[in-house]
Amino acid sequence: MITISASVGRLGVNRPDDVSKVQDLLHRAGMNPGPVDHIAGPRTIAAINGYQQHILRAPDGRVDANGLTLHRLNAAITRAAPPRSPSRIQPSQVQQAPAPSRVAALAPSSKAMRTDxxxxxxxxxxxxxxxxxxxxxxxxxxxxxxxxxxxxxxxxxxxxxxxxxxxxxxxxxxxxxxxxxxxxxxxxxxxxxxxxxxxxxxxxxxxxxxxxxxxxxxxxxxxxxxxxxxxxxxxxxxxxxxxxxxxxxxxxxxxxxxx
Ligand SMILES: [Zn+2]
Structure with a gap:
């Protein structure tokens, strides 16, 4: 469970250590906030917002210390299998339907690796x-x-x-x-x-x-x-x-x- 001390993102407190934790979480959840640079810039905010599209009716581009977005990001990385190298994926696996639990853990970027x-x-x-x-x-x-x-x-x-x-x-x-x-x-x-x-x-x-x-x-x-x-x-x-x-x-x- 990754925690932050204060809010990150649009109109957030944006302490550098918290920002880098959120950027890392976003990467691991398949979003692209850009490099982990401790700065809550437009790409980081866009990635937070993009992630929230999946979970909130009104995304606000901000991760709060005790909020749903942080909770869901943590849940997503717990569910996700360890990253695997695309070169190890056999053609037969590409045709195969992933098991439901695996499907649930797939972020869009991992879909890209597996599927034509x-x-x-x-x-x-x-x-x-x-x-x-x-x-x-x-x-x-x-x-x-x-x-x-x-x-x-x-x-x-x-x-x-x-x-x-x-x-x-x-x-x-x-x-x-x-x-x-x-x-x-x-x-x-x-x-x-x-x-x-x-x-x-x-x-x-x-x-x-x-x-x-x-x-x-x-x-x-x-x-x-x-x-x-x-x-x-x-x-x-x-x-x-x-x-x-x-x-x-x-x-x-x-x-x-x-x-
Ligand atoms: Zn239709």
């Missing part, structure tokens, strides 16, 4: 689609898929992350109304970190009328887990769509994606 994110994301296998989600969002989606299976459905993810280029293609085809969506969310380094999934029942897809039995269950269970369901949108009912944030957060997510 090129190609058509619509054609990726289910486990790779899951791995392209923001880690916190993924931990919300997994129990939803389990619950759907328990209720006898056969959920299949059509889209998790997708590139902005793919978004443009879908937009031209009339399959989406927006040029940037929560599906496009990524880390500033360009690693997929999606905040939305489109899920259908593999038996029915979008075929009436059975698909709506599934979509209603998807919406019900998704909302129980605090997610936003596209089936509730009156302008454009996006039945298969669940997202982790309100639409009002879209511009902020776009900015944080470096897009």
């Amino acid at each position: 994110w090129t190609g058509d994301s619509e054609a990726w296998p289910q486990d790779k689609k899951l791995a392209s989600l923001d880690p916190v969002f993924r931990r919300q989606i997994e129990p939803i898929l389990s619950q759907l299976r328990t209720e006898g459905f056969k959920p299949k993810i059509i889209f998790a992350w997708r590139s902005v280029a793919k978004q443009l293609v879908l937009h031209r085809q009339g399959r989406t109304k927006v040029l940037f969506s929560f599906h496009n969310a990524q880390t500033p380094q360009g690693i997929p970190n999606a905040l939305a999934v489109d899920v259908v029942d593999e038996r029915w897809g979008w075929n009436e009328p059975n698909c709506h039995v599934f979509f209603k269950a998807l919406g019900r269970i998704g909302k129980m887990h605090g997610l936003v369901w596209g089936g509730d949108w009156t302008s454009f009912r996006d039945w298969a769509h669940l997202q982790g944030r309100q639409n009002s957060a879209l511009r902020q997510v776009k900015r944080e994606s470096g897009l």
Whole structure:
């Protein structure tokens, strides 16, 4: 358990020893605050803010001595496996779905080492689609898929992350109304970190009328887990769509994606 004597980050006390501890924690949690230089500069604050996007509704760019952010950073490094060299990873491991506990510990930067994110994301296998989600969002989606299976459905993810280029293609085809969506969310380094999934029942897809039995269950269970369901949108009912944030957060997510 790493402790600090006073707050670090935006409007923080920023004692040099505390700053370096937070910078080290951020590195180990997969964020990039720049070098550990004991100075709470813009990159450190941006990294704190970026980390808080996963855990707080209103990130403030500051780590308090007894606050949730420090608690979660400590929990993240305790969960994380010791770092491994990319050269030791065998090709077979890259194809393999990581075990759930391992997935939970993966920060976006470690995803980058393990996975080739090129190609058509619509054609990726289910486990790779899951791995392209923001880690916190993924931990919300997994129990939803389990619950759907328990209720006898056969959920299949059509889209998790997708590139902005793919978004443009879908937009031209009339399959989406927006040029940037929560599906496009990524880390500033360009690693997929999606905040939305489109899920259908593999038996029915979008075929009436059975698909709506599934979509209603998807919406019900998704909302129980605090997610936003596209089936509730009156302008454009996006039945298969669940997202982790309100639409009002879209511009902020776009900015944080470096897009
Ligand atoms: Zn969608």
